[in-house]
Amino acid sequence: MEHNMIKHHLQLHLPRHRFIASRHKHRHFHFHFLNTIILTQTLIRSKSKPIKNPTFFLSKSLDPSKTKHPTQMSSSSYSSSTQIFFISSLIILWYSSNIGVLLLNKLLLSNYGFKFPIFLTMCHMSACAILSYISIVFLKVVPLQKIKSRSQFLRIATLSIVFCGSVVGGNISLRYLPVSFNQAVGATTPFFTALFAYLMTFKREAWVTYCALVPVVTGVVIASGGEPSFHLYGFIMCISATAARAFKSVLQGILLSSEGEKLNSMNLLLYMSPVAIVVLMPAALIMEPDVIDVTVSLALKHRFMWVLLLVNSTMAYAANLTNFLVTKNTSALTLQVLGNAKGAVAVVISILLFRNPVTFIGIAGYTMTVMGVVAYGEAKRRYQ
Numbered sequence: 001m002e003h004n005m006i007k008h009h010l011q012l013h014l015p016r017h018r019f020i021a022s023r024h025k026h027r028h029f030h031f032h033f034l035n036t037i038i039l040t041q042t043l044i045r046s047k048s049k050p051i052k053n054p055t056f057f058l059s060k061s062l063d064p065s066k067t068k069h070p071t072q073m074s075s076s077s078y079s080s081s082t083q084i085f086f087i088s089s090l091i092i093l094w095y096s097s098n099i100g101v102l103l104l105n106k107l108l109l110s111n112y113g114f115k116f117p118i119f120l121t122m123c124h125m126s127a128c129a130i131l132s133y134i135s136i137v138f139l140k141v142v143p144l145q146k147i148k149s150r151s152q153f154l155r156i157a158t159l160s161i162v163f164c165g166s167v168v169g170g171n172i173s174l175r176y177l178p179v180s181f182n183q184a185v186g187a188t189t190p191f192f193t194a195l196f197a198y199l200m201t202f203k204r205e206a207w208v209t210y211c212a213l214v215p216v217v218t219g220v221v222i223a224s225g226g227e228p229s230f231h232l233y234g235f236i237m238c239i240s241a242t243a244a245r246a247f248k249s250v251l252q253g254i255l256l257s258s259e260g261e262k263l264n265s266m267n268l269l270l271y272m273s274p275v276a277i278v279v280l281m282p283a284a285l286i287m288e289p290d291v292i293d294v295t296v297s298l299a300l301k302h303r304f305m306w307v308l309l310l311v312n313s314t315m316a317y318a319a320n321l322t323n324f325l326v327t328k329n330t331s332a333l334t335l336q337v338l339g340n341a342k343g344a345v346a347v348v349i350s351i352l353l354f355r356n357p358v359t360f361i362g363i364a365g366y367t368m369t370v371m372g373v374v375a376y377g378e379a380k381r382r383y384q
Contacts, residue, residue, distance in 0.1 A: 226361025
């Protein structure tokens, strides 16, 4: 009886495939042949219990709808291509905004006659405050994190003051130093970070990590000796800005260490920017008293003056936003490599744009510093 059922099933299903179009013939024959084998095994295993609905097994076994269709594979490859395109676009925007704001700062402060770094920093912070509020509250780029206590606000205010010092110092240095040398000095940030981490938290790194910092400092010393446009005051301000930037990162880890008070970089920028404006506005009016008159006269003389200020301030916020998004969507190692490459790209573009003289000794010193930063990052990653 079992063999008769199998034979009857084969007679019902196999002959009608002779009339199927040739491009589907082999696929359907293979499908029903496997169905027949599964049905045979099921019949043999169920001698004691008769099968009430043999077609149930045919409908459940090797259902073409359950198999992976080529369109599904193409959709997965499409999604991966979309992800690659998205990350690549973020990196391009990150490079463009960071390098763009740096070059525009140099153009305004050194070549355009706008010699007001404190007021320029206040414009940057104003744009960051307005655009941060729009992107977080209205556009929901990141969830809004609220300040939970007065002590947390005081810690954020302290970070804001240190952050202002680093930005103002960097902008002052651009008045006297070329962008290439400014970037070479700025590459020593890991040295100051390790120094402040040891002094403030007694955190020790592996000896290999500290050895990697030797070429970082040595390279800057060599680059300083080979820099034709070296300016002592500009160099001091650049070193101070770099140290303040490192101090801010260590201080942020100390002040906002508890889980309930940690803020992502975008919310931190949202709260730091208004504090920075309050600090920078009186400082600009006291230390740069003729800023309003000169700015108005430059705007009348150069009709694109306000456009440059607006674009420069917007790019300052875009640099922070894209830095947050790139950090979120890439690994720490990728971010480190991209950061080192960004400095080198900024140096090359600035040399081509501003035509500042460079020497072989200066290039060699900067190269040594970058190699030391790469070695430091690798040692820190391996021995942490």
